[in-house]
Amino acid sequence: MSISEYLWVMARAATTSDVFNAVADVHRREILDVLIEGEKAVGAIVGDLSMSQPQVSKHLRVLSEVGLVRCRAEGRLRLYRLTPEHLRPLHDWVAKHERAMNDRLDRMDDYLQELQRQGDRNDT
Amino acid sequence: MTPSRHGSAVIEFPNELEVLITRRFDAPIALVFEVLTKPEHVRRWGATHPDRMLECSIDLRVGGGYHSSFVTEDGTVCSFSGTYLEVEPPIRTMATWRFEGTPPVEAVETMELHEIDAVTTLSWRLAFRDRTGRARMTSFDGQQDSLDEMGEILRSLLDRQETASE
Numbered sequence: 001m002s003i004s005e006y007l008w009v010m011a012r013a014a015t016t017s018d019v020f021n022a023v024a025d026v027h028r029r030e031i032l033d034v035l036i037e038g039e040k041a042v043g044a045i046v047g048d049l050s051m052s053q054p055q056v057s058k059h060l061r062v063l064s065e066v067g068l069v070r071c072r073a074e075g076r077l078r079l080y081r082l083t084p085e086h087l088r089p090l091h092d093w094v095a096k097h098e099r100a101m102n103d104r105l106d107r108m109d110d111y112l113q114e115l116q117r118q119g120d121r122n123d124t
Numbered sequence: 125m126t127p128s129r130h131g132s133a134v135i136e137f138p139n140e141l142e143v144l145i146t147r148r149f150d151a152p153i154a155l156v157f158e159v160l161t162k163p164e165h166v167r168r169w170g171a172t173h174p175d176r177m178l179e180c181s182i183d184l185r186v187g188g189g190y191h192s193s194f195v196t197e198d199g200t201v202c203s204f205s206g207t208y209l210e211v212e213p214p215i216r217t218m219a220t221w222r223f224e225g226t227p228p229v230e231a232v233e234t235m236e237l238h239e240i241d242a243v244t245t246l247s248w249r250l251a252f253r254d255r256t257g258r259a260r261m262t263s264f265d266g267q268q269d270s271l272d273e274m275g276e277i278l279r280s281l282l283d284r285q286e287t288a289s290e
Contacts, residue, residue: 098131098133098135099131100172101133101135101145102130102131102132102133103172104169104170104172105133105145105147105246106129106130106131107169107172108149108159108160108169109129109130109147109149109150110169111159111165111168111169112149112150112151112155112156112159113150113151115151115155115159116151116155
């Protein structure tokens with residue numbers, strides 16, 4: 001079936017960008033999710049999630065390296081916040097996925113409408 | 125003129141093996157079924173520019189086969205084929221689905237149509253044989269992942285960012 005072709009389009013558009021790898025991990029996505037609420041200390045993130053502090057720190061390091069979170073020190077606390085502008089390539093990739101599929105079904109839709117208009121003309 | 129339904133397809137990943145796409149059309153179920161299952165119709169809407177459809181054959185009966193192939197601008201060819209397991213016009217077909225790559229990707233494809241008040245809903249479901257298969261066709265870097273979940277996180281993050289910058 002030719003709807004399938006969209007999957008192929010996406011398979012070709014596969015990417016290995018660092019941001020993609022960073023959010024491919026479910027735990028790192030959980031951390032991003034928790035940070036949506038605002039800036040938090042490592043301890044607070046640990047408290048919100050069922051992860052150990054070393055685990056959270058390890059994931060935060062990966063997220064910092066690709067620029068998805070930024071860290072600042074306040075006294076002895078290290079506070080992390082989101083810098084979501086670096087998610088843009090990922091967002092664009094997801095949008096491309098949706099577009100590839102929609103293109104095909106939109107074309108089928110246009111064709112269906114054209115067939116129906118022709119049908120109406122033939123009836124009159 | 126009815127409002128355009130362009131861009132309205134919904135893509136979901138109900139579990140780690142499946143992809144489900146849902147789309148409504150303002151057309152009677154019999155016509156939608158024809159446009160999906162007759163090669164002379166599929167050829168008209170099948171390929172996304174600049175890709176071209178090379179072949180399209182459909183033998184619509186239980187045990188019958190189908191085959192379609194596409195070529196890109198740079199000459200790469202991709203080919204899909206399978207065998208019908210169930211054919212129930214105009215509401216349902218079920219078929220094996222195979223993407224000819226190295227290694228090939230296999231799935232079972234189910235297409236269901238449903239008409240209410242002259243609006244036909246298409247549900248297209250691909251159930252992959254294994255997780256690697258779905259990952260290869262839908263994911264990045266071979267990672268098994270939920271785009272749904274990611275899509276939601278992305279939207280909330282970007283919405284937040286836009287609100288903040290206003």
